[in-house]
Amino acid sequence: MIAIHHTPNSFSVRWIAYCKEHNIPYKIVNAYDTDIVEQVSGCTAFMWHHHHANYKDVLFAKQLLYSLQETGKKVFPDFNTTWHFDDKVGQKYLLEAIEAPVVPSYVFYSKNDALDWIETTVFPKVFKLRGGAGSFNVRLVYSKSEARHLVNKAFRRGFLQNSGSVYIKEAYRNYCLRKGSFMNVLKGFIRLFVPTVYSRMHGREKGYVYFQDFVPNNLYDIRVIIIANKAFSIKRLCRKDDFRASGSGYIVYEKNEQDECCVQIAFEVNKRIHSQCIAYDFVYRNSEPLIVEISYGFSMYGYDKCPGYWTDDMQWHEEPFTPQDWMIEQIL
Ligand SMILES: Nc1ncnc2c1ncn2[C@@H]1O[C@H](COP(=O)(O)OP(=O)(O)O)[C@@H](O)[C@H]1O
Ligand SMILES: [Mg+2]
Structure with missing residues (x-):
């Protein structure tokens, strides 16, 4: 049984849909209740898409997840995935x-x-x-x-x-x-x-x-998200007359606009970080991709237009996919 903390518009929407579709037993729990540990006690896994902009989550999400991980439960996101989140x-x-x-x-x-x-x-x-x-x-x-x-x-x-x-x-x-x-x-x-x-x-x-x-002359950044042995990528264009891409809302999804070099680096680096799910954001110093920041969380809808993904053998798979399904498949 998977315990899921549900928040509207978060990954949990699709986790729940996945469980229903595949007949996987799940239970909705409330992480904000003081008896949350008891609520998940009969479960083998706990999943929570905690958010950096919710002050309550910032107060205790990591502590709760790591505590449950210590008891041998599968958790998402786990320690290696989220200790550095929003930090x-x-x-x-x-x-x-x-x-x-x-x-x-x-x-x-x-x-x-x-x-x-x-x-x-x-x-x-x-x-x-x-x-x-x-x-x-x-x-x-x-x-x-x-x-x-x-x-x-x-x-x-x-x-x-x-x-x-x-x-x-x-x-x-x-x-x-x-x-x-x-x-x-x-x-x-x-x-x-x-x-x-x-x-x-x-x-x-x-x-x-x-x-x-400051790494100058970047008109965009490249974000590669790794989940298990798969990766997908978007290019985010900077705001007009601005060096900042994140949050601009201008996203390019086409495969030939992405950079397989970044995908490869992301796979390599994640072998050392061991994150279940993580976005690596790159800018270029001359032509060398450098990581600006990493993040386990991302907007659920912003990636639906990705035309495909890579596996860690660098094979491209041109087909629709749901990243949230991969998260839950890792836990099962
Ligand atoms: N050191 C840097 N040199 C050049 N551009 C940068 C640098 N740091 C950030 N940027 C740009 O600014 C954007 C926001 O920075 P980032 O550190 O990712 O903040 P946030 O957490 O708000 O996304 C990045 O997407 C990138 O386009
Ligand atoms: Mg960023």
Whole structure:
């Protein structure tokens, strides 16, 4: 019996559909209940598509999953898959330790260390918070003085995740592109004064500062998702006049627009990370693909147009597929 925590519009929709279709016994459980461990006690597996933008999930999803994994249950996502999720600082150490091809990154836990480093390095650099998605907490820093300003803020007030000013810019951009409504722009305006529930409950990001080398001249990034021995890929184009692709909404699915070199690297690196399911995002330094970030979670609908997938022998299979089925097949 598989225990599934169900959230609308998440992977669980398709996990449940799979169980129904294949007559696999499953039970819906509620991870937020205090007796969740008891709820799953008779089950052999537990699956939860926990989300970085839900402050409750961030508080305990990993702890719950690892605890259940320790008892010998199959869990999705398991430790190797999710300990580094939504944690760019954690990913830095992991990718360095396993000697993956990665964009060089720098983290400091004291203001003086950060200020000293600023004097010795070159700009522009990319400043990021350790969490967040859709490029919300990612920006280019052009000068030492701008970097010093961010460092001072990191060790004083700190940063709100998904700040109101970024929110309104994104909502306005989407409105201009006819991808979002004017209502969202108004909501964005309100966000200037009323932070999201997540921002409020999560608190401010502070006490550390994280930068990455800026890799210039990328008009897109390549995302390769590995699940078990299979991989699929999308190309995400950058926003207009912007170096950031994630969250732009411009996605190219055609196979000949992807890069098998990235697929191969992703398979190789995942032999060392042992993740059940993981997206590797690449940008190019000259022609060398480098990993920018990794992530177990992704939007469920954004990949439905992928025309096919590779197996780890690099064979291409041109046929429709459902990534969520592969997740559950791994657990069975
Ligand atoms: N160091 C970098 N050099 C060049 N482009 C980058 C760099 N880091 C991120 N980007 C671009 O910005 C986008 C968002 O960065 P990312 O770290 O993936 O943040 P998020 O977690 O919000 O997706 C990426 O999709 C990529 O296009
Ligand atoms: Mg990203």
